[in-house]
Amino acid sequence: MTELAKLTIEKARDGLRKKAFSSAELTNSCLNAIQEAKGLNAFVHDTPEIAIKQATDADKALGQGDTSSMCGIPIGIKDLFCTKGVASQAASKILQGFKPEYESTITQNLWDSGAVMLGKLNMDEFAMGSSNETSVYGDVVNPWQEAKSNKKLSPGGSSGGSAAAVSADLCLAATGTDTGGSIRQPAAFVGITGLKPTYGRCSRWGVVAFASSLDQAGPMTKCVRDAAIMLEVMSGHDAKDSTSVDIPVPNFENFLTGDIRGKKIGVPKEYRMDGMPDEIEQLWTEGTAMLKDAGAKIVDISLPHTKFALPVYYVVAPAEASSNLARYDGVRFGHRSSLSLGDGITEMYEKTRAEGFGEEVKRRVMIGTYVLSAGFYDAYYNRARKVRTLIKGDFENVFAQNIDAILTPATPSSAFGLGEMKEVDPVQMYLNDVFTVPVNLAGLPGISVPTGLDKKGLPLGLQLIGRPWEEAEMLNIAYSLESSASFSDKPQQWW
Amino acid sequence: MAIDVDTARKVAKLARIAVPESELPKVAKELSGILTFMERLNEVDVTNVKPMTSVTPMELKRRRDEITDGNQQESVLANAPDTKEGFFAVPKVVE
Numbered sequence: 001m002t003e004l005a006k007l008t009i010e011k012a013r014d015g016l017r018k019k020a021f022s023s024a025e026l027t028n029s030c031l032n033a034i035q036e037a038k039g040l041n042a043f044v045h046d047t048p049e050i051a052i053k054q055a056t057d058a059d060k061a062l063g064q065g066d067t068s069s070m071c072g073i074p075i076g077i078k079d080l081f082c083t084k085g086v087a088s089q090a091a092s093k094i095l096q097g098f099k100p101e102y103e104s105t106i107t108q109n110l111w112d113s114g115a116v117m118l119g120k121l122n123m124d125e126f127a128m129g130s131s132n133e134t135s136v137y138g139d140v141v142n143p144w145q146e147a148k149s150n151k152k153l154s155p156g157g158s159s160g161g162s163a164a165a166v167s168a169d170l171c172l173a174a175t176g177t178d179t180g181g182s183i184r185q186p187a188a189f190v191g192i193t194g195l196k197p198t199y200g201r202c203s204r205w206g207v208v209a210f211a212s213s214l215d216q217a218g219p220m221t222k223c224v225r226d227a228a229i230m231l232e233v234m235s236g237h238d239a240k241d242s243t244s245v246d247i248p249v250p251n252f253e254n255f256l257t258g259d260i261r262g263k264k265i266g267v268p269k270e271y272r273m274d275g276m277p278d279e280i281e282q283l284w285t286e287g288t289a290m291l292k293d294a295g296a297k298i299v300d301i302s303l304p305h306t307k308f309a310l311p312v313y314y315v316v317a318p319a320e321a322s323s324n325l326a327r328y329d330g331v332r333f334g335h336r337s338s339l340s341l342g343d344g345i346t347e348m349y350e351k352t353r354a355e356g357f358g359e360e361v362k363r364r365v366m367i368g369t370y371v372l373s374a375g376f377y378d379a380y381y382n383r384a385r386k387v388r389t390l391i392k393g394d395f396e397n398v399f400a401q402n403i404d405a406i407l408t409p410a411t412p413s414s415a416f417g418l419g420e421m422k423e424v425d426p427v428q429m430y431l432n433d434v435f436t437v438p439v440n441l442a443g444l445p446g447i448s449v450p451t452g453l454d455k456k457g458l459p460l461g462l463q464l465i466g467r468p469w470e471e472a473e474m475l476n477i478a479y480s481l482e483s484s485a486s487f488s489d490k491p492q493q494w495w
Numbered sequence: 496m497a498i499d500v501d502t503a504r505k506v507a508k509l510a511r512i513a514v515p516e517s518e519l520p521k522v523a524k525e526l527s528g529i530l531t532f533m534e535r536l537n538e539v540d541v542t543n544v545k546p547m548t549s550v551t552p553m554e555l556k557r558r559r560d561e562i563t564d565g566n567q568q569e570s571v572l573a574n575a576p577d578t579k580e581g582f583f584a585v586p587k588v589v590e
């Protein structure tokens with residue numbers, strides 16, 4: 001019986017409160033679905049014992065009248081989150097065998113609210129990738145297939161396991177992380193909702209760092225309401241992360257009225273890229289019309305530095321990564337290379353890192369090392385940081401014109417085939433993030449909402465970008481868009 | 496700016512990643528491709544623009560300077576590939 005696993009958080013919460021079923025039954029339904037879906041390669045470390053224990057505890061709490069929205073809700077956790085005593089290796093060989101002695105703040109918040117952990121989810125190694133093909137665990141397979149085809153598709157990345165698991169109803173929701181689009185792009189590729197909060201809304205403590213000034217975790221869910229419910233639990237100030245902000249966390253769900261009359265929605269002309277498929281263009285036009293019909297005012301806006309966002313990102317992110325990943329040296333945790341006679345500590349570092357890191361990670365660490373090295377720091381890193389200021393300034397100018405949110409496509413295409421992008425120039429893969437990266441550079445909240453299918457039968461999503469700290473407003477506009485689009489397609493089960 | 500094999504070797508060394516000589520030309524080519532992509536940034540006039548240091552304007556929080564953690568030697572060493580007598584163990588560093 002895997003029917004219960006298909007529920008949204010909202011429906012499951014209502015059912016649990018009415019005692020229509022127990023968290024144990026709901027959890028078992030997910031565990032069965034996970035067993036049947038090994039072919040998707042989404043869950044990579046299953047934790048059924050923890051799940052059953054947490055579900056039993058949740059049933060007790062529910063019996064005593066616990067009204068937390070996430071109480072008894074089974075979820076999956078991206079492998080980037082440290083979970084105490086459970087393998088957490090960022091899909092990298094270099095963290096093979098690593099079992100943290102501590103729990104990330106976000107997962108602790110979730111467990112404290114009564115959520116149930118089903119296991120850890122596949123991803124691109126160290127969250128570096130847009131196709132989930134750089135994982136030490138192997139590729140994740142998208143549950144969606146093109147009409148009349150059994151070609152295996154990428155679920156996007158880096159949170160590809162989270163996306164596939166939610167889309168295939170293996171769990172009710174999952175955590176993701178987003179450095180340049182890693183929640184929103186895979187969400188769009190599998191037809192689910194993915195939200196990246198404002199930088200500082202969620203604590204980064206205990207989340208394996210990739211690029212610290214860009215990384216932010218968020219929920220990946222079956223609908224906008226679920227994103228609101230889960231985000232509230234994940235958010236909040238944490239003394240252990242000095243960049244987590246100390247402001248109240250709203251009850252996001254209370255803002256979901258669907259009433260967006262008079263809201264000003266910006267449509268940026270620079271996001272109309274050369275060579276963009278007609279279907280994306282059409283989807284965007286339709287989404288704009290939906291918001292207009294709902295009473296919003298559509299305003300043409302300009303974000304003039306948009307075309308520089310990707311080059312800035314591919315300087316700043318590798319620079320920060322090269323620094324963050326310096327800790328993987330074979331001394332304190334994870335993999336250490338076997339050494340030859342006469343090898344000293346430098347050989348140990350070099351061999352360990354050569355064996356432990358995959359190709360894309362090595363490439364980014366070396367690029368980062370280069371742009372930070374003496375003689376190139378000003379030409380690349382400092383220049384990129386200056387252009388980043390200009391990109392953020394573009395958004396500030398627009399928001400100063402009282403724009404409430406910005407509507408853009410989420411991705412430049414629907415899901416592509418596994419292997420199709422592997423052999424091309426790495427820069428081609430980076431172009432996947434063209435619509436999502438500026439949001440990370442400016443630290444803004446963004447949400448990807450599924451709004452339609454392309455002619456191949458694959459899901460497509462639109463992105464809403466909100467004002468800083470106004471996730472509630474952004475969620476309400478997303479809720480209106482979701483209601484108008486009424487996207488309800490699911491992948492046909494082939495796995 | 497194109498990266499030559501010598502620069503690639505130097506970058507690999509700085510990054511502490513062993514790259515065999517035979518792979519250096521491929522690495523140099525890939526890194527050059529990415530750098531070419533970044534060169535678009537030279538089109539932007541950044542005169543008088545301050546480099547971003549914090550994406551969200553905020554005062555850095557301060558805390559009392561007191562010991563709040565410690566005495567966790569076992570936990571600290573639990574994941575180490577090699578330990579000796581309560582320390583991380585590594586190959587000999589000083590002759």
